[in-house]
Amino acid sequence: MTLQSLDHLRKLDGKRIIVLGDVMLDTFVYGHCARISPEAPIPVVRIEREEVMLGGAGNVARNIAALGAEAILIGVVGQDAAGAALRTKIHEEARIYADLALEQRPTTQKIRYIAAQQQMLRVDIEESGPIGAASLLHAFARQLPTADAVVLSDYAKGVLTPDLLTTVIRQARAAGKPIIADPKTIDVARYDGVTLLTPNAAEAAQASGQACDEDEGACSAADQLLAAMPTSPAVLITRGAKGMTLAQRGAPAIHLPALARAVFDVSGAGDTVVAMLAVALASGLDVTEAAHLANVAAGKAVSKPGTAVVTVDELREELQHDYALSTSDKIAVPSGAVRIIDSWRRCGARIGFTNGCFDLLHPGHLSQLAQARAVCDRLVVGLNTDASIQRLKGPARPVQHEQARAAVLAALTMVDLVILFGDDTPIDLITLLRPDILIKGKDYTVDRIAGADFVQSYGGRIFLADLLPGHSTTKLINRINHLAN
Structure with missing residues (x-):
């Protein structure tokens, strides 16, 4: 193809x-067959429903x-x-x-009698x-x-x-x-x-x-x-x-x-x-x-x-x-991602993009990713590298290194492609990929989303996903530290 x-x-x-x-008129008569007729060696079908098409x-x-x-x-x-x-x-x-x-x-008819998903008899009425x-x-x-x-x-x-x-x-x-x-x-x-x-x-x-x-x-x-x-x-x-x-x-x-x-x-x-x-x-x-x-x-x-x-x-x-990727193929460099996304676009697919650190994956992340995938045909996730996370969150983060985080994201069925980026914001990646839909959580406003103006300039959409209360990586790390002490 x-x-x-x-x-x-x-x-x-x-x-x-x-x-x-x-x-023609096709009639499907569905029933249940549990015995053979005593009158002849034929099944007895008890009619339950009928469909006409x-x-x-x-x-x-x-x-x-x-x-x-x-x-x-x-x-x-x-x-x-x-x-x-x-x-x-x-x-x-x-x-x-x-x-x-x-x-x-007479109107041409084909009447099929079906029991246990098997056709038992077909009757034709025609000239x-x-x-x-x-x-x-x-x-x-x-x-x-x-x-x-x-x-x-x-x-x-x-x-x-x-x-x-x-x-x-x-x-x-x-x-x-x-x-x-x-x-x-x-x-x-x-x-x-x-x-x-x-x-x-x-x-x-x-x-x-x-x-x-x-x-x-x-x-x-x-x-x-x-x-x-x-x-x-x-x-x-x-x-x-x-x-x-x-x-x-x-x-x-x-x-x-x-x-x-x-x-x-x-x-x-x-x-x-x-x-x-x-x-x-x-x-x-x-x-x-x-x-x-x-x-x-x-x-x-x-x-x-x-x-x-x-x-x-x-x-x-x-x-x-035919163009779905295996888990190992979902982690791509930007140049390779462009080729993959272009092929999806030629299939008529709408490309969604979201980004984050996804350090310790939790239900809040899963909820946001599921909402993101629901508004597009292919979801691309921009993933911060270890170096960019350290600049944003300090030397103690991330807990998991970038390849481990990428592998976990790529294993999710709602994620179609993962791309690591080392800048503080994904604006250069967004400019390269030109997603149809840019997705962030509702803890952001549109004016605070990197790349929002660019995506809107060519007719793209911004989608704000609902947040799942009570879940964050910081809270998860604090709980782990508390239990450790």
């Missing part, structure tokens, strides 16, 4: 994505909205109770807007015959001028017919909009012209006749898919635990390893990938950067139960995880 793509996370808000495809193209829309963009959902629903429930769910979702056609057919394109094309034409990208979410339920695909791909290309297609047919030629096709390994294998278990096979499959779509520039094959393979016309294939730390449920992970690709391409990323982001989003999605979405904050946390 490059720092450039991390920087683009700040640009995701406000994009508008058309999601055209098969809209948008599925299919609707789940792509949910993921787009979670990433901070707007989703315009175009599809069909039936004139039935499930259709009414689906429209209600759309109304409840922030940043999802519907342009749906009513049809004389998958082709749907008339006129109303869908009118809706697409209405929404296209204000859209930044188009997703074609094909679940083979009759919405994305070959004629409709030909028309909407032509119109979107003419309008200069990136198009991402998630296919459900071996006839990939019908998607010719899309910016990026996103089959999973099984779909790519069926369409190409080439198994995608190994990297070489995935490359061959992608080449055959590109040959079948002569005006499409790229294919991304999602391969589950094997990661992803990105093939771009005229360039070597790129293999992205799976990033999931723990796999809980793969339901809907493909929708998360498509949503991330769409928002990334709409935001101006190239296909490679978009694929890297989608790979991270997929790893987060499969760690959640059900058809869960991935938020932009969760994505940023996953990306920044």
